[in-house]
């Protein structure tokens with residue numbers, strides 16, 4: 001461990017997305033969003049990056065940006081998680097209008113009172129700091145909460 005490069009001091013820490021397919025805003029007018037790949041040949045949609053389409057094996061994929069509002073397709077209540085993650089919480093699969101779905105935590109719903117009315121509920125994505133890593137960078141995750149009035 002003699003000549004390891006030391007971290008520069010006075011450099012502004014940049015937030016780091018917890019997954020590669022989460023875009024963090026880079027300027028005040030930029031918005032966070034999830035992105036994925038869409039097959040140009042058959043239209044299949046994937047979260048994140050793909051080398052080839054698993055439906056038709058085409059390698060002609062284009063990047064697409066997902067909307068920040070989706071609908072709860074299904075959900076469960078998690079009672080045990082990693083240390084430092086408060087339980088219970090609602091974990092859901094969110095259908096996005098572009099044809100993909102993502103797994104995410106949903107806040108703003110009472111996990112002790114699960115309700116079938118949550119199926120199909122409109123939810124909005126937001127960012128939250130998940131933790132700070134050993135280098136001192138803030139790791140940013142995405143969660144969802146119900147859209148007001150839905």
Ligand SMILES: [Zn+2]
Pocket residue numbers: 039040041042043044053054055056057058
């Ligand atoms: Zn395809």
